[in-house]
Amino acid sequence: MKLLVVCLGNICRSPMGEGALRARIAQERLDWISVDSAGTSGWHAGEPPDRRAVACARRHGVDISSLRGRQLRREDFFDFDYILCADHDNLAEARALAPEHARERAVLWLPWAGIAGATVVPDPYYGGQEDFEQSWALVDAAARATVQRLLRRDDSGIIPT
Known part of the structure; x- marks a missing residue:
């Protein structure tokens, strides 16, 4: 299973999402799931995450x-099973880029993961630290829910105990 977390610039939300997912996947020892992140824009290609995103993730024990x-x-639509978008604009941009047969791979991450009461990151x-x-x-929360969703899938490769 390959997951791609997507936001606008790939320096705040999507690297934090990638880091959170990697941490939850490692915690559950789910080495059959791989994660990456990308931005719908190329403004920050090759750059590290925003220093505030790095600091925030670090406060939660995750190094991004x-x-x-x-x-x-x-090509990401051929390489990844799901393109997990942070908001509606990212979803629209991703689906516009996708080959027609793969548009459904791009989803709003929070609703797809089953997060109640929130649709976008x-x-x-x-803004500031808050x-x-x-x-x-x-x-x-989406990373935790994503791992649980994938563990429940009939075709996840996990044998129920």
């Missing part, structure tokens, strides 16, 4: 400092 931004590519870029904490809380 080695991640580097990249832009979402059409707000962009903390123009905005990054709010985004972290949502991506971490």
